[in-house]
Amino acid sequence: MSLHHVSRRQRRFLLVLSLVAAAVSASTVSARVPDQYASGGNSHGYDMAPETRQEVVEAAVAALPASNVRVSGPFQANWDSLKKNYQVPTWFNEAKFGIFMHWGLYSVPAHHTEWYEKHMYGADRQWHASHFGDQEKFGYKDFIPMFKQEKFDPDAWASLLKKSGAKFVVPSAQHHDNFAMWDSAVTRFNAKQMGPGRDLIGELAKSVRAQGLKFGVSNHGIENFQFINPPADLIARLKAKKADLYDPEWADFYNVADRSDEACKKFLVDWYLRNVELIDKYQPDMLWFDNGVDQRYLDPLKLQIAAYYYNRASQWGKQVSLSTKKAAYSPSNQNTETVASIIDFEKIGERSPSGIRPGAWQVDEPIGSTWGYAEGMKIASPASIIAKLVDTVSKNGTLLLNISPKADGTIPQEQQDTLLAIGEWLEVNGEAIYGTHSWTSFGMGGGRNEAGPSIRFTVKADNLYAIVIGAKPGAELLITPLSTATVSGRVSQANLLGRAENLTFVHDKAGLKLQIPQNLKALPAYTVKITGLKMNPASATRSGNPDW
Template identity: 60%
Template structure:
């Protein structure tokens, strides 16, 4: 009976709309003003409640047994952030996919090659009807990909979590999928990249997450009118029937959108079941309020599965995706994520849990000539994030052949060396009553207050007056004691003249009994 009802609903939806119907209505943007859509990255499909209802009905997979039902009240009642997340503090994100083959502009190559970057693409690869985005897939070989070497690098970098993009906006799945034929096992590398990396990461003692940006694919590629006319006339590339479900350009009818969203559900369920991720991450495309029934269902499915596994897991999303009242401080079943330190991340202490994803270089995916940040810059952003109660997720960009460039590796190892010495001031800490004092940042663990900053000559922490407590001892984490004095002007530290050193020092301050 359920199958008949699903078919009937899809028939009604198809009858109500056609591929040649009037333009779809604008979606509910979840309270984001029109002028801010780009800032918040709301790029999901312009669905309606009817389309979402059909998508939900189009996948008959039942919820696993467990306490969660697919509604906000049940998620609110049952969800607890995983205990491990609070102390982990640092992880590795990876943008790796087909877009690393052209390695031009950024990881949105597929979007731009049919309009803004058309001339560059044509010069280097030919017209899209001769060489489309799909034709990069055989060149995404990953022949030098060594998952154990990657995992060892990330472990030495001090990461506690590793999370690759299992699928980016381009709709290519990096796992062995029974849901979509456009996957890394059947094409390109001909191996299960997600499965291989996940196994290696867990062998190395770290947690493993997966990121799925696929919901943004339906509205991602928008060719110029001229390109569209040529490709449509020739049934080529974007309009090649064999690739229609890869590009999702030729048919953007409501019926096609409902099928796409059913497929999005199925891919998430497959990722959950095959890889038991510790974290399941969605990009901005899921922010739309109209998609709530699908998001509720994913959460209930994932958390019931995790209950059966005996694991503590979480979804992570941006802005108000899992905040149904459109207040981003009221997350239900999700750890909120902010993109880029200093751009949208909190300017002060924010109640945990939260994290910020940041990039090691000038682009998220690998591009030729990308600029790479220094280890000192990355450490500074890590420290600032942790002092405010957050988790720092650093993105790296491997090449199409599976190599992580040497300059990125050097930065990771530099961060790891710093954490090897000063990690006690980072891992398993929480914020103090204030996050910083000038250029110094504070964290707390037990009865110790940590101050992290660049040492050089006399240093005064003006906030640490006798009014907050009497300091009894100051020492470099893992090292020597530091001479100090304390008065109404603050805590005066007599440090070695190391102002020219690029990396901060972490100090352990005793006697204040911080909370």
């Protein structure tokens, strides 16, 4: 049943069914397949959030500078005001493809994952000691001088990202490790005062915008407060020597030695001020938060951030948005009722919608086997990423593709090659991606046990695009969802994007029959532009939520 062809009452019934299915799935450890809309809420437990109480959060809010809390504008720090005044930026609905990046200190050891800091005081203790020395002599802080970014060329990066076909760029301004990648007056643990000696975020922002791309930042810093959890014997060793995690000079960097309520309050105020600084210095088009902001007891602080950000954007005359996971900005605890934030899902096929989800959403997906750069990481092929992009857009989503720069400031050639190949494909086929919306069906084929090519649909104006993934030149196609018994109108023309001549076809009750031309270069996907059928309207909504 198509979402666009059911009544509002039926839609609500379908939503209830999907929520029940999600709840049953969540109770089954082995079940990882998302429901059609991926309509779940927050996970149980802290999920990387500071393990604190709402009264501590409220004390932090009370300690915020009055100049921030009272910034003028239409947005107030409450759900009703955010809901009334927010709308998804037009540029986001049209973009469909952005670049994310995990860029930070963890690329120096380049081992295991971007969670190196956590693992070097835990499961990878021995590996770290054998490669860099014992933790009391060489802690995570000692990677900072090695994070030189000496080859970082923001203009070259921006040129590459433009050529990839991406429309917006969201680098990590701060990861779980509490190191700020910008020139900060809030924290001394920043890239201008330490390590590279450069305002990395500021330089990249200028270059990216010069290419005509939107620029956002991600902040994972809320997860720092309890990110490191060493075993008792290591704690005792470091405490006795007042070393590394227990060195008073680095206490505010690690947030391990003191996890009292007062320390948590101070941390939360610091997190807020860092976000305000990012907002004011770089006017980000998107401010992206990771899982750690999910918990409801953090709402008083999150509301302050949202009101400040949107009021400042109103003063700038810019369309901007928060982007958050699960139900971080949904007081009802269902992500289909998110307030003033674009919902983000982590990894295609694991947590993202399995079908068309109306409104606005995005999915962040790594280009390689890890998020941050690690030696030996495997990079996905252009064909694999293009297939994921097409599948995501056909379901009304946006792909946020993560890349992994190195500690010397370079983007590895294998990643560059994949990005350039995606851009080359989009030069011809971007018409079927940018500014499109979902059709009544997202496609056919592509199931786990299905052989042969798969097809995904997108719509722009009166045109239907059938993007054929995995077909060889000369392949014969029968597109069964286009049966004359089910579609409105009759196909009048079909042509392949990038070629002027029309394709010969037969349109009947079996579907649309046509053939991919023989004399073509082999590509990851071909796009057939189809005219003559009556198209459904766009499913964009002001709130970004499905319009129930």
